[in-house]
Amino acid sequence: MINIGEILQTIEMIDQQNLDIRTITMGISLRDCSHPDIKKSCDKIYDKITTLAGRLVETGEEIEREFGIPIVNKRISVTPLALVAESSDGDDFVPFALALERAAKEVGVNFIGGFSALVHKGFTKGDRKLIASIPEALARTERVCSSVNVATTRAGINMDAVRLMGETILKCAHATSEAGGIACAKLVVFANAVEDNPFMAGAFHGTGEPECVINVGVSGPGVVHMALKSCAGEPFDVVAETIKKTAFKITRMGQLVAREASKRLGVPFGVVDLSLAPTPAIGDSVADILEEMGLESVGTHGTTAALALLNDAVKKGGVMASGHVGGLSGAFIPVSEDAGMIRAVNRGSLSIDKLEAMTCVCSVGLDMIAVPGDTPAGTISAIIADEAAIGVINNKTTAVRIIPVPGKTVGDSVDFGGLLGKASVMPVNQFSSDAFISRGGRIPAPLNSLRN
Amino acid sequence: MRAIVTVIGKDRVGIIAAICSVLAKNGVNVLDISQTVLQEYFTMMMLVDLSGCEKTFAELTRVLNEEGEREGLSVRIQREDIFKAMHRI
Numbered sequence: 001m002i003n004i005g006e007i008l009q010t011i012e013m014i015d016q017q018n019l020d021i022r023t024i025t026m027g028i029s030l031r032d033c034s035h036p037d038i039k040k041s042c043d044k045i046y047d048k049i050t051t052l053a054g055r056l057v058e059t060g061e062e063i064e065r066e067f068g069i070p071i072v073n074k075r076i077s078v079t080p081l082a083l084v085a086e087s088s089d090g091d092d093f094v095p096f097a098l099a100l101e102r103a104a105k106e107v108g109v110n111f112i113g114g115f116s117a118l119v120h121k122g123f124t125k126g127d128r129k130l131i132a133s134i135p136e137a138l139a140r141t142e143r144v145c146s147s148v149n150v151a152t153t154r155a156g157i158n159m160d161a162v163r164l165m166g167e168t169i170l171k172c173a174h175a176t177s178e179a180g181g182i183a184c185a186k187l188v189v190f191a192n193a194v195e196d197n198p199f200m201a202g203a204f205h206g207t208g209e210p211e212c213v214i215n216v217g218v219s220g221p222g223v224v225h226m227a228l229k230s231c232a233g234e235p236f237d238v239v240a241e242t243i244k245k246t247a248f249k250i251t252r253m254g255q256l257v258a259r260e261a262s263k264r265l266g267v268p269f270g271v272v273d274l275s276l277a278p279t280p281a282i283g284d285s286v287a288d289i290l291e292e293m294g295l296e297s298v299g300t301h302g303t304t305a306a307l308a309l310l311n312d313a314v315k316k317g318g319v320m321a322s323g324h325v326g327g328l329s330g331a332f333i334p335v336s337e338d339a340g341m342i343r344a345v346n347r348g349s350l351s352i353d354k355l356e357a358m359t360c361v362c363s364v365g366l367d368m369i370a371v372p373g374d375t376p377a378g379t380i381s382a383i384i385a386d387e388a389a390i391g392v393i394n395n396k397t398t399a400v401r402i403i404p405v406p407g408k409t410v411g412d413s414v415d416f417g418g419l420l421g422k423a424s425v426m427p428v429n430q431f432s433s434d435a436f437i438s439r440g441g442r443i444p445a446p447l448n449s450l451r452n
Numbered sequence: 453m454r455a456i457v458t459v460i461g462k463d464r465v466g467i468i469a470a471i472c473s474v475l476a477k478n479g480v481n482v483l484d485i486s487q488t489v490l491q492e493y494f495t496m497m498m499l500v501d502l503s504g505c506e507k508t509f510a511e512l513t514r515v516l517n518e519e520g521e522r523e524g525l526s527v528r529i530q531r532e533d534i535f536k537a538m539h540r541i
Contacts, residue, residue: 001499002456002532002535002536002539002540004486004488004495004497006535006538007456007458007497007535008458008495009539010534010535010538010539011458011528062510065509065510065513066509066530066531067530067531067533067534068528068529068530068531069530249538249539252537252538253534253537253538255537256533256534256537
């Protein structure tokens with residue numbers, strides 16, 4: 001029998017510490033939606049999504065009510081669209097994004113991910129068309145998210161793609177200049193992208209995935225923060241143990257909800273993603289956890305070590321709580337979406353360089369970072385190349401989601417609203433990387449890719 | 453289906469009676485009750501069986517919430533599974 005203390009602990013986590021299921025994401029394969037006629041292909045896509053995901057939001061809400069745990073987002077990820085759209089006529093893939101948007105609106109999800117291309121070793125014709133369509137696609141839609149994988153440990157880094165994505169990010173910013181360049185917040189450039197990530201903006205339904213699947217992302221930085229408050233001054237052994245125990249409890253919620261959603265929707269359960277995902281809400285911050293460990297302000301010396309401990313302990317605690325763990329699984333550090341990170345940027349303790357170091361030990365990468373609107377494409381590409389190198393060499397996923405905010409400069413701030421939060425524009429290095437980026441070609445796969 | 457009803461509010465006469473009469477009216481069987489008073493706050497949890505309840509979970513939640521509002525109490529009902537999942541291996 002569960003005792004009253006345990007019941008109150010669960011309720012307190014939900015009520016006061018922002019424990020929630022961050023997302024139930026339905027992955028849908030669109031591989032059978034190709035058609036030479038672009039309009040027919042778009043119709044097939046719309047029909048398939050609205051059929052399979054028709055009850056997703058309603059089911060999520062039912063579970064929310066019965067278990068008394070908030071499920072913040074219900075979302076959809078689809079097969080990387082370049083694979084589906086490639087056989088269609090025409091050079092413009094924007095109609096596919098509009099079809100995704102209509103389907104997302106119809107079923108009531110707030111984001112749909114998968115306007116994506118995987119180009120880590122090179123481009124197909126469809127990949128090029130898709131990437132060329134990204135700025136307009138993201139400017140004309142609200143819910144569509146896009147991602148491009150430019151590197152893997154096995155293939156190395158496609159520097160032509162890195163260059164192209166730097167330019168594409170600038171185009172996205174210009175296409176949405178009156179909204180602070182918000183299209184860039186829906187575009188992720190990956191190295192070692194995963195096929196079953198439930199989190200946006202980088203979710204897509206990989207080619208090794210089944211027809212339809214349910215993946216769940218949990219959250220709960222506030223719960224971990226509160227638990228750490230009870231071990232002030234204790235050695236790191238105690239800190240790590242406390243995080244593990246808390247992560248276990250959080251993940252069990254995810255596992256329960258994932259199983260329940262899978263059962264009710266008649267769709268197989270894929271994975272629980274163990275990420276600690278912050279939101280702009282007060283008390284839902286990863287930065288607060290790091291500061292609770294004894295750092296005066298996130299970004300100061302010691303931050304990387306603190307984050308490494310946190311990331312590892314979350315995985316150790318979470319992995320036993322779930323039958324299948326996958327996705328990105330690690331602590332996220334999206335700057336604009338974390339009140340503590342924004343505070344640190346504003347008081348000058350957190351720089352892009354430190355964030356880059358932090359991405360070596362956590363998931364996922366330079367995430368939701370605003371930079372000056374006049375940042376050259378070559379510099380953005382070079383930032384992507386650095387992140388890709390970290391991912392490729394360390395066998396991990398890294399990503400860049402960066403917003404060159406039109407008309408803004410260092411110290412200005414921009415509000416994207418809702419979960420995307422509010423960012424202060426951070427300085428980038430003023431020396432040029434253009435000659436480096438203009439070389440193009442591929443950075444070969446590292447020695448550690450040869451594992452057979 | 454089994455669920456946990458939690459009731460939190462300022463302690464006074466008749467809280468258990470008020471909640472239990474709503475449950476009884478709706479065919480909900482109480483399997484176990486545990487209660488405590490922390491400072492002046494009354495905290496009660498009940499393990500209940502919903503198999504005889506004709507209302508849907510959402511409707512039962514609504515009537516319990518309404519009773520809570522009338523009595524100035526925070527009343528919630530959640531499926532037992534969430535607590536088991538979190539606190540038992």
